[in-house]
Amino acid sequence: MREWTLEERYRVLQSADEIKGLHEALLGSVYRQKYHIQPITGLSSDPNGFVFHDGVWHLFYQWTPWGAVHGLKYWYHVKSTDLVHWENAGVGMRPDRDFDNKGCHSGSAIAEGDSLYFFYTGNHRDENWVRTPYTCAAKLDENGVPVKLDEPLFGPRDDYSEHQRDPKVFWVEEKQAYYIFIGAQTLDKKGTVLVYKSPKLLEGWEFAGQLNVPGFEDFGGMWECPCIQRISGKDVLLFSPQYTTLPGRGNSTNHNVYLIGSMDYDTLTFTPDSDYHYLDYGFDMYASQLAANVDDPDKAILIGWMGLPDNHYPTEEEDWEGSMTLVRELRVKDGKLLKTPLPAMNELRNGTAPEDGTLPAFCELEVSFPQGETEDSDLNLFTKEDGTGGFTIHYCPHKKKLWVSKKDLDKRFNENVFEELEVPMETPLRTMRVFIDRCSVELFINDGEKTFTAHVYPTEREHFYTKSDNVEMTIWNLNESVKDDFVV
Numbered sequence: 001m002r003e004w005t006l007e008e009r010y011r012v013l014q015s016a017d018e019i020k021g022l023h024e025a026l027l028g029s030v031y032r033q034k035y036h037i038q039p040i041t042g043l044s045s046d047p048n049g050f051v052f053h054d055g056v057w058h059l060f061y062q063w064t065p066w067g068a069v070h071g072l073k074y075w076y077h078v079k080s081t082d083l084v085h086w087e088n089a090g091v092g093m094r095p096d097r098d099f100d101n102k103g104c105h106s107g108s109a110i111a112e113g114d115s116l117y118f119f120y121t122g123n124h125r126d127e128n129w130v131r132t133p134y135t136c137a138a139k140l141d142e143n144g145v146p147v148k149l150d151e152p153l154f155g156p157r158d159d160y161s162e163h164q165r166d167p168k169v170f171w172v173e174e175k176q177a178y179y180i181f182i183g184a185q186t187l188d189k190k191g192t193v194l195v196y197k198s199p200k201l202l203e204g205w206e207f208a209g210q211l212n213v214p215g216f217e218d219f220g221g222m223w224e225c226p227c228i229q230r231i232s233g234k235d236v237l238l239f240s241p242q243y244t245t246l247p248g249r250g251n252s253t254n255h256n257v258y259l260i261g262s263m264d265y266d267t268l269t270f271t272p273d274s275d276y277h278y279l280d281y282g283f284d285m286y287a288s289q290l291a292a293n294v295d296d297p298d299k300a301i302l303i304g305w306m307g308l309p310d311n312h313y314p315t316e317e318e319d320w321e322g323s324m325t326l327v328r329e330l331r332v333k334d335g336k337l338l339k340t341p342l343p344a345m346n347e348l349r350n351g352t353a354p355e356d357g358t359l360p361a362f363c364e365l366e367v368s369f370p371q372g373e374t375e376d377s378d379l380n381l382f383t384k385e386d387g388t389g390g391f392t393i394h395y396c397p398h399k400k401k402l403w404v405s406k407k408d409l410d411k412r413f414n415e416n417v418f419e420e421l422e423v424p425m426e427t428p429l430r431t432m433r434v435f436i437d438r439c440s441v442e443l444f445i446n447d448g449e450k451t452f453t454a455h456v457y458p459t460e461r462e463h464f465y466t467k468s469d470n471v472e473m474t475i476w477n478l479n480e481s482v483k484d485d486f487v488v
């Protein structure tokens with residue numbers, strides 16, 4: 001792993017020419033994704049500013065231009081009309097003010113009338129590297145570029161730690177007011193959410209209080225990227241708790257969870273109906289964000305970062321790292337979220353591939369497991385020609401569990417965090433849609449009851465699969481849907 005100095009990580013991008021070479025170099029990578037959003041150069045992390053406006057879906061990602069390292073963060077802009085085909089739209093927000101001198105950190109968007117507004121964290125550091133996080137806003141101009149307000153909307157509260165960031169803005173009809181949720185940490189290092197309120201978007205913000213979430217007063221040390229949305233009459237609170245391990249999540253201290261319950265804006269209390277749920281059971285999904293201005297009371301649109309904050313991935317050697325997950329539709333069913341691929345993903349299908357034991361580099365597998373089956377089932381992806389190794393998926397109907405392991409792949413990574421995970425299966429395994437791209441696998445289990453997201457970096461010899469006889473599978477070739485153009 002390359003060592004980076006602080007100067008290198010926080011270098012300001014002056015011109016596109018400075019990173020053209022980096023972009024050209026990564027175009028040759030066998031791990032460049034074909035239908036997932038990925039960094040134009042360097043590193044992509046959290047999705048930001050996800051919104052539908054005027055027929056276009058806007059999305060930004062946290063971006064370090066210089067390499068596979070967290071450093072000075074920009075918002076890089078991508079656009080789509082169907083959430084499946086994406087094109088690069090250039091740098092969205094640059095850390096070019098004193099209040100965001102060390103990064104435009106995560107945030108959200110909202111469309112209002114003809115205008116599109118962005119809310120983000122200006123990560124300011126002084127000469128002693130002391131951090132002050134500001135909540136800042138910007139508005140899209142007629143050239144499609146976010147233009148910042150001259151001053152932040154508000155600064156941090158001193159009765160919480162320096163961890164106050166990731167504003168999620170939304171309108172609450174019953175209160176006729178806008179709200180912002182901010183991910184935060186109390187002075188005694190407990191994760192929480194701070195709530196701000198205003199009748200207007202760009203002024204009048206006041207601190208309303210700390211969100212009460214009964215039963216979750218001591219649940220991780222920081223709640224990054226909080227989001228809330230009403231789906232089918234239920235409130236869904238989504239966040240990424242850190243600095244704690246959770247059952248079934250190995251040694252990871254970064255998680256993405258949700259609660260379903262009801263939100264009372266008078267008392268600022270979110271009352272969960274039940275315990276927390278993992279948003280995804282895989283190795284690599286974090287800092288997910290719900291899209292704003294989705295005009296359907298029964299569904300939400302979600303995207304996540306395919307990666308975890310402290311993890312390292314093999315493409316670091318190629319000076320780039322990360323991608324977004326596929327966009328997912330969320331619905332509430334039986335007190336949980338169903339997470340399904342977009343219907344438009346079917347349009348990427350381009351005929352079937354022969355079921356001869358070889359795996360295309362990017363494809364979709366439509367898998368079914370016979371009902372009433374009492375035998376175990378196996379599906380091993382990216383095996384070697386002799387069927388050994390691979391990314392293994394094992395299901396046991398008696399134990400009601402699915403085991404997924406990446407430890408037998410040639411390229412091992414994040415071994416100290418986890419390489420094998422279990423997925424509890426409350427209902428028997430019936431179906432799985434498996435989306436394979438050049439460095440990722442996403443499992444949608446039982447029509448979205450569970451998902452499992454993982455990076456994988458198969459070597460040249462790892463492009464075979466094996467399965468047990470009781471598993472039926474169709475392999476769909478897919479068309480490409482992201483453009484790897486150099487737009488800065």
Ligand code: FRU
Nearest residue numbers: 046062073105106165224287
């Ligand atoms: C989550 C996060 C956010 C922060 C951003 C900085 O991964 O730590 O809390 O705004 O990344 O890149």
